[in-house]
Amino acid sequence: MGSAVPASQARRLCPEAVFIPPDFEAYRTHSNRFREVLLSITPLVEPVSLDEAFLDVGGATTLFGSPIAIGERIRDEVAREVGVTCSVGVASTKFVAKLASDGRKPDGLLHVPATETLRFLEPLPVGRLWGVGEKTRDLLARLAIRSIGDLGRTPAQILERLIGEAQARHLGELARGVDDREVVPYEPPKSIGHEETFERDLDDDVEVFRELLALSQRVGTRLRTDGYRARTVTLKARLSNFTTLTRSRTLPQATDVGADIHHLVRSLYQGLPGARRRIRLLGVQASGLHQAGVEQLGLLYEGMEGGQRWGEVERAVDRIERRFGRGAAGPASLLDGDRARMDPGFRRPQSPPYNRN
Secondary structure, X not given: OOOOOOHHHHHHHOOOOOOOOOOHHHHHHHHHHHHHHXXXXXXXXXXXXXXXXXXXXXXXXXXXXXXXXXXXXXXXXXXXXXXXXXXXXEOOOHHHHHHHHHOXXXXXXXXXXXXXXXXXXXXXXXXXXXXXXXXXHHHHHOOOOOEHXXXXXXXXXXXXHHHOHHHHHHHHHHHOOOOOOOOOOOOOOOEEEEEEEEEEEEOOHHHHHHHHHHHHHHHHHHHHHHOEEEEEEEEEEXXXXXXXXXXXXXXXXXXXXXXXXXXXXXXXXXXXXXXXXXXXXXXXXXXXXXXXOOOOOOOOOOXXXXXXXXXXXXXXXXXXXXHHOXXXXXXXXXXXXXXXXXXXXXXXXXXXXXXXX
C-alpha cells in the first residue's frame, strides 16, 4: 500500500477509471461526529486529520474503565454514531499507539503494554519510523538496517555519520520506544477556506464569478456549521503561468453568509491586474474568526423584497440540505456546477450569478 497520487497521474495510469467528485462537506460532517464521540470520553483530544486523533485517557479511567475498555467503547460509539468502523491503538506513547492502530486496520484494537514496547517495535520495517522516508531508508539499507530493531542496535556514532546528529538522535529514541510528546488538545481554527484547481484554465469572467460563488457558499456553510463568523475575506487566484495572487479585505461587521463573502471576493477579483486572465486555481478563505452569537448578522442586499437578509435564505438552505442531502437547494446559477466539473468540455448557460448590484 502506497501514498495517494494526484488525480492527473491517476487518470494517466488508469484512463478507464470512473472519478467521483469528492464531497468534502460530507467528510467534514462525519469528522465532526467522530470528534464528538472522542470528546465525550476526554477533553484531551488532538486531531491529526479528518479521521484520526490522539487521546490522553489518563483522567478518564475512573469513569470509563481501563484504556482497553475505553478503546472498545470508542469503537462501539463510532460504529453507532458515525456509521463506520475504526481501529484503535492503546500504548504509553503517541508513536506506538499510532503503529498499534495501523496494525489493526480497518476494524480492531491492539494494546501494547509499556513493558512490551521493544518487543512490538523490533520486527517492524525501519520505514515505519516517523522521519524515515525513501531516501533515509536507502541510506540505512547500506548498513543492512532494515528493521526498527536493527536501528536500535546500531551505535549512535555510526548513525550520526550517516544521517546527521539530530535525525540519528530522533530515530534512535523512537526505535527504543521513547516519545515524550504530549497530547495537544483541539484548538479553534484560525481560518476556514476552500480552493479548487480546474481541469482547464478559466478565461471567462462569468465562469470565474460562478466558481467564486460556489466556493463562497461552501465557506459560508462551514462557518455556520462550525458556529463561527469572519471579519476578513481573502481571494487566492493562480494564473496559468503559476503566478499566485492574493487579495484580502476586512468587513466592518463579521459574517457567516456566502453571499457576503461572494460579493467581496468578486470585487477583489475585479481589482486584480490584467484584463485577460487564464485562471488555474481559485480559493476563498475567511479569517478573523469568532464564535457566532444568538443572532446571526449578515449584510443587507439591495433589491431583496421586504429587506430580507441573504443570511436567512442560506440558513433555510442549510435546513433543506440537512434533511434532503447536499445540493438539494442552492443558487440557480450553480445547478450545472457538478456536471461542469465532471465534463471539462461542458459550457454552462451564460446567466450571471447573483450579486448585490
